[in-house]
Amino acid sequence: MVLLLFMLATGIAIVRLRDLFAVVMLTGIFSLLGAAIYVVMDAVDVAFTEAAVGAGVSTVLMLGTLALTTSKEKIPSVSFSWAGMLLVVVTGGVLIYGTLDMPAYGDKDAPINQHVVPRYLEKSGEEIDLPNVVTSVLASYRGYDTLGETFVIFTAAIGVLAIIGRRRRKKYASSDVGGKNGSDKPAKEGLS
Amino acid sequence: MKPEMQQKVILRVVSKFLIPFILLFALYVQWHGDFGPGGGFQAGVILAAAFILYGLIFGVQKLRRVVPAWVTRSCLSLGVLTYAGVGVATLLMGGNFLDYNVLSHVPTHGQHLGILLVEIGVGVTVASAMITIFVAFAGQDR
Numbered sequence: 001m002v003l004l005l006f007m008l009a010t011g012i013a014i015v016r017l018r019d020l021f022a023v024v025m026l027t028g029i030f031s032l033l034g035a036a037i038y039v040v041m042d043a044v045d046v047a048f049t050e051a052a053v054g055a056g057v058s059t060v061l062m063l064g065t066l067a068l069t070t071s072k073e074k075i076p077s078v079s080f081s082w083a084g085m086l087l088v089v090v091t092g093g094v095l096i097y098g099t100l101d102m103p104a105y106g107d108k109d110a111p112i113n114q115h116v117v118p119r120y121l122e123k124s125g126e127e128i129d130l131p132n133v134v135t136s137v138l139a140s141y142r143g144y145d146t147l148g149e150t151f152v153i154f155t156a157a158i159g160v161l162a163i164i165g166r167r168r169r170k171k172y173a174s175s176d177v178g179g180k181n182g183s184d185k186p187a188k189e190g191l192s
Numbered sequence: 193m194k195p196e197m198q199q200k201v202i203l204r205v206v207s208k209f210l211i212p213f214i215l216l217f218a219l220y221v222q223w224h225g226d227f228g229p230g231g232g233f234q235a236g237v238i239l240a241a242a243f244i245l246y247g248l249i250f251g252v253q254k255l256r257r258v259v260p261a262w263v264t265r266s267c268l269s270l271g272v273l274t275y276a277g278v279g280v281a282t283l284l285m286g287g288n289f290l291d292y293n294v295l296s297h298v299p300t301h302g303q304h305l306g307i308l309l310v311e312i313g314v315g316v317t318v319a320s321a322m323i324t325i326f327v328a329f330a331g332q333d334r
Contacts, residue, residue, distance in 0.1 A: 010334050026230045030251075034241060044229040044236075045229045045230065047229075048221075048230060048234045049233060049234055049237070050277065050318045052234055052237040052238055052241065053237055054236070056241055057240065057241060057244065057271055057322055057326075060244055060248070061325060061326060061329055061334060064326065064329035064330045065329060067330070068329065068332060102300065126300075127300070127303070128300060128303045128304075128307075129300035129301070129303065129304070130226045130227075130304070130307070131226065131227045131228075132225065132226055132227055132229070132301075134229070134231075135225050135231055135307065135311075136233065136303075136307070139231070139302055139306075139307040139311060140290075140292060140306065140307055142309065143279075143290040144289075144290065146275075146310070146314065147261070147275055147279070147290070149314075149315050150271065150272055150275055150313065150317050150318075151261065153317055153318055153321045154268060154269070154271075154272050154317055154321065156282050156321060157268055157320070157321035157325055158271050158326045160324065160328050160329075161324060161328060163267075163330050164329065164332065172331075
């Protein structure tokens with residue numbers, strides 16, 4: 001509960017602040033608080049990932065982005081509008097209404113605790129024989145999902161290379177080619 | 193990234209001291225994921241964090257000398273190929289796709305082997321993806 005309050009305060013601060021350097025630091029703290037909540041909920045593997053990715057690597061990547069762009073947010077020219085506020089409140093209300101149907105955290109009558117979880121907990125000892133059930137679920141029972149996730153990460157890196165890596169190469173290529181062969185080739189590259 | 197970062201003696205010494213331990217911890221998380229929290233994904237991120245720290249302190253050029261572009265790019269696909277290759281291997285050995293039981297005579301040993309290989313694939317891909325993205329962002333000088 002205290003952690004959730006801290007997360008709320010951090011979230012409000014992120015929205016209010018205009019200094020993007022502080023915002024990036026606060027998102028790191030936000031992820032760290034999230035990791036602490038996962039630890040409280042006994043999801044250590046998820047907490048591990050959240051602390052390493054959310055608080056660690058993504059903060060560094062955001063700082064790298066700030067170094068490329070600017071660290072001050074522009075003040076928007078649009079003033080406060082009641083229609084927008086109404087839309088946000090209604091959407092939020094609908095989302096919260098949607099969660100009312102969901103079983104409470106740790107409810108033993110929840111559908112997932114009726115079929116899948118007992119099956120994994122009882123059988124993974126004989127079938128996989130690993131002490132960490134999370135690993136056996138991730139890598140063996142749900143091996144397809146994890147394969148898909150690996151492809152997502154692969155695609156993300158390829159996408160970043162295609163968007164940012166290319167511009168850099170073109171710059172080098174045009175300066176190299178321009179020095180040797182004149183201005184013929186860079187124009188062709190621009191077209192293709 | 194920033195030339196003044198390379199002048200800071202404390203950062204240089206402390207990061208040089210820390211990087212071996214971060215690498216060791218990444219390997220521990222990779223191989224110990226079967227027994228405790230962790231696994232390929234987390235290990236990959238921690239491994240990448242060691243390289244990113246090196247790149248932050250000593251500059252991207254030096255990081256690229258440690259891990260050239262062709263290394264991260266080929267490891268990026270190598271990891272996915274390892275994962276999918278395990279699936280194809282189980283197909284060829286008469287099982288379903290990613291059915292590790294057929295990898296060894298004892299089904300649980302096959303499971304252990306399959307999970308180990310798959311986690312290595314995930315770790316390799318994640319680590320090289322993170323390094324690639326970091327270098328793509330930090331390597332440009334506006």
